[in-house]
Amino acid sequence: MIHLGTLTITYAGIASAIAILTALIGTLYWMLHPPKSKADLVAKKAETQLKTQLGASIVVFSSDIRSEHMMVLASKLARGQRTVLLAAYVIEVPFTLPTHAPMELEDRAALDILAAAEVIAKNNGCEVRTEIIHHRQTSEAVLELAKREKANLIIMGSYREGKYTGAPLSRTIETIAANAKCDVLIGVEGKHGTLLVEEEPEPVTATVPVLHAE
Known part of the structure; x- marks a missing residue:
């Protein structure tokens, strides 16, 4: 027991105060850093890989x-x-x-x-x-x-x-x-997709020389 003027402090009181402070800090940390959901963990793992x-x-x-x-x-x-x-x-x-x-x-x-x-x-x-x-x-x-x-x-x-x-x-x-x-x-273009489908160009008629092997 400790006497500070009219204030008396017991060791049990000190221990209780420390326990309360620790619990308060833990609660605040949990509130600021909530546990990640399963989806968050899966996404993080995929990004890491x-x-x-x-x-x-x-x-x-x-x-x-x-x-x-x-x-x-x-x-x-x-x-x-x-x-x-x-x-x-x-x-x-x-x-x-x-x-x-x-x-x-x-x-x-x-x-x-x-x-x-x-x-x-x-x-x-x-x-x-x-x-x-x-x-x-x-x-x-x-x-x-x-x-x-x-x-x-x-x-x-x-x-x-x-x-x-x-x-x-x-x-x-x-x-x-x-x-x-x-x-x-x-x-691969989907059956009803448009993103990967290219428009067909207008046919162009051109004369191309043909080489025949002897």
């Missing part, structure tokens, strides 16, 4: 695979996660030509597409590397590139084997998705 897993992301283009709409998504994703973004255009070389044979029309088309990809990335505050690949098969080229770049994500548009309703996705898309050693994000 995404930051850990995302390395190089590859956006694939070709004469059949149009990925401009996916480039916008890829740019925003790469900017948010500060990941490396690579836009690659694959040109399929026929077996009648050497793999590295110049293909002026195809190379020019590739340069135009990749220039557009650079603009999309820039408009979304993201830096992007570009590369043109000559290969016999698009699927093999993409898989080899993903392995070389140690990619964690392949992003691409899609196309179907036919123009009829319900046509399956192309074998190229399926081969990449089935054999990639990383995640593959494919933009």
